[in-house]
Amino acid sequence: MPRDPLIGLVGKPSAGKSSTLNSLTDASSKVGNFPFTTIDPQRAIGYLQIDCACTRYNLTDKCKPNYGSCDNGRRSVPIELLDVAGLVPGAHEGKGLGNKFLDDLRHADALIHVVDASGTTDAEGKVTRGYDPSVDIAWLRSEIVAWIRGNLMAKWGSIKRRHIAVKATAVETLQNQFSGYGSTSTVVARTLDKLGLKEPLEEWSDETIDRVVNAFTDEKFPTVIALNKIDHPDADKNIAKIAKQQDPNSIVLCSAISEIFLRKMAKQGYIRYTEGSEFVDTREDLIADGDPDGGGLKELDEKNRNRIENLKDMVLYRFGSTGVVHVLTKAAEILGLVPVFPVRNIATFGSGGVGEGMGSNKGVFRDCVLVKKGSTVGDVARKVMGDAPIAYIEGAGGLRVAEDQLVAVGKNDILSFKVGK
Numbered sequence: 001m002p003r004d005p006l007i008g009l010v011g012k013p014s015a016g017k018s019s020t021l022n023s024l025t026d027a028s029s030k031v032g033n034f035p036f037t038t039i040d041p042q043r044a045i046g047y048l049q050i051d052c053a054c055t056r057y058n059l060t061d062k063c064k065p066n067y068g069s070c071d072n073g074r075r076s077v078p079i080e081l082l083d084v085a086g087l088v089p090g091a092h093e094g095k096g097l098g099n100k101f102l103d104d105l106r107h108a109d110a111l112i113h114v115v116d117a118s119g120t121t122d123a124e125g126k127v128t129r130g131y132d133p134s135v136d137i138a139w140l141r142s143e144i145v146a147w148i149r150g151n152l153m154a155k156w157g158s159i160k161r162r163h164i165a166v167k168a169t170a171v172e173t174l175q176n177q178f179s180g181y182g183s184t185s186t187v188v189a190r191t192l193d194k195l196g197l198k199e200p201l202e203e204w205s206d207e208t209i210d211r212v213v214n215a216f217t218d219e220k221f222p223t224v225i226a227l228n229k230i231d232h233p234d235a236d237k238n239i240a241k242i243a244k245q246q247d248p249n250s251i252v253l254c255s256a257i258s259e260i261f262l263r264k265m266a267k268q269g270y271i272r273y274t275e276g277s278e279f280v281d282t283r284e285d286l287i288a289d290g291d292p293d294g295g296g297l298k299e300l301d302e303k304n305r306n307r308i309e310n311l312k313d314m315v316l317y318r319f320g321s322t323g324v325v326h327v328l329t330k331a332a333e334i335l336g337l338v339p340v341f342p343v344r345n346i347a348t349f350g351s352g353g354v355g356e357g358m359g360s361n362k363g364v365f366r367d368c369v370l371v372k373k374g375s376t377v378g379d380v381a382r383k384v385m386g387d388a389p390i391a392y393i394e395g396a397g398g399l400r401v402a403e404d405q406l407v408a409v410g411k412n413d414i415l416s417f418k419v420g421k
């Protein structure tokens, strides 16, 4: 059965990993339970914001997610996050908690690399000033590559001999070696396709193996670079430098402590704040807007009022948000996650039986699952229904859809599975 996607957070000590994780997981959208059964201490639940299917049918007021929430069509879907701690340079040689870190990483489908863009912590996370954070991006990647390459090279001689003896394809031989990283034959095949190598595997040079490992790392661990601490005055020049070196599409700017602070102030009734947005209202703002009651918000003291004004100028107005919510959106984007809405009743989008009408107060679009791009209707069926025998599958409009059809946003993404032989 296809697994749920898992996103790993990595970063050197003090880069802001815990703060980012906290701000992603401590969402007010955390409603009810979450659907994951294997929760270990390193795993946390984040909330991915997506456009909900309810908006397409003007059913926003009836939308009632079983997990997460839906606020006027902005749906927060729970997604599992993995805290990969203890990474320092030299991890692949076992430095720090190196081997354990790399071992944990295997389960992740994509990574969020939290980088301290302020340059106020060195490679090991100790306080400093003027450190060049672009170095962190390079060494984190090289740790992963060195770890995979090391494991492969340790057995290369016997891998080659077996490859020749059993007349395997390069995909088969490599998949044998890479399955431990949670790889699939598709991932390995894509890696080799991109490289278009001419030589047979037994003739690969060290340089070719290096290219294979690098390309595999890109395929298996697509990475979002979260440039954190953008509220810090030293961050600007570092961001400019990194933006020139990295694919701009992989970078998100963020300030985890700003997000944590805003959510805390909102929870305590001092401000009105929509998570992930640039809008913050204080009591004074609302009074100025003509609400004599100031939205019922509490009065801010001078220190917090200044802090919020600062945060608006340094973060929200300059960058459009604290960026934290966007970090997760970006990870979902590079993974190509597609939200699919399984419903029991394709006519009403409800979860009840056939008799349940449109006006039912049980709500619509109660479930939403995230699947990887390239998934078929059949993949979703197995994920949602397990081994239950499926008689046929209906899509929006009540038409039958075949199991081999691909799912995409707006296409085959509302499905009803009919059980039976």
Ligand SMILES: Nc1nc2c(ncn2[C@@H]2O[C@H](COP(=O)(O)OP(=O)(O)OP(=O)(O)O)[C@@H](O)[C@H]2O)c(=O)[nH]1
Binding pocket: 011, 012, 013, 014, 015, 016, 017, 018, 019, 020, 085, 086, 125, 228, 229, 230, 231, 232, 254, 255, 256, 257, 258
């Ligand atoms: N200025 C600023 N400081 C931040 C931000 N995010 C985190 N910090 C600070 O950076 C320090 C480290 O943050 P953590 O979240 O504990 O970092 P970590 O990467 O989890 O560190 P380890 O637990 O050691 O792995 C703390 O003092 C945070 O307050 C931010 O957005 N801006």
